[in-house]
Amino acid sequence: MTEPRGLQAQGQPARYADLAAKARAGQWSAADDIDWRRPPRLPLWVTGDQARAAISQLYHGEIATSRMCRTLLDDFPPGPARQCLEFQIADETRHAEAYERYLVALSGIAAMDQHLAWALEAASRGPAGPLGTMVAFHVVVEGEVLRVQDSLARLLPCPLLRQINRRVARDEARHVAFGRLYLTEALVDLSAEARCQLYGWLHGLWRRTTERAVSESVSSGTARRLLRAWLSGGWSHHQAALRQIGLGPDADWGRAA
Ligand SMILES: [Fe+2]
Ligand SMILES: [Fe+2]
Structure with a gap:
């Protein structure tokens, strides 16, 4: 697969400028x-x-x-799209700080789940260079964070956590909008074959992660079935988001280069 180094797609500067202005106005302090x-x-x-x-x-x-957003900075020339990425770095850093403060109040941060660690590591080594990594994080990882937040809000109706999540979710909605705008443009430069490979890699990554999580789950019976159902529901969610940026068997292939 050819590896497009430059994430050059920025054909709609006014839309990036609008998102950057919203990000500037929406900054808050953890x-x-x-x-x-x-x-x-x-x-x-x-x-x-x-x-x-x-x-x-x-x-x-x-x-x-x-960390992933920082690795992309070199591929973004100065301009409103880069500003969106810089605001996203500030947002993610602030989100980590807010969760850290909450966790300290709960007696400290626990280790990263091994399946999450494996998936994050694999996501940063995908095909299509930085573009593939950006799709994996902006669509799959961020989409998953929103799903987990949503489930936690129902399981843990804690007013303090709800306050944090509400602010985080507002920022994440902007990240999703940025990712969708940027990736839809950037993916047009990939051949149909390269897009197909990228989609297959994302699907494989998702499948391996969920299979590992279910097979190594300590739960059994109903709990394991619930975990499997929750995880498999995730792919249809991500599939819809990928379709919107032009990836997947039923995406708009007419735009392929
Ligand atoms: Fe975040
Ligand atoms: Fe985010």
């Missing part, structure tokens, strides 16, 4: 804009260790995403 006087409040059926383990994965995901 220290000052969250009411840290409230302690975390967990339901009776969730232990502090279980909550810590789950929320720590959001923290590790934020750190990994901010």
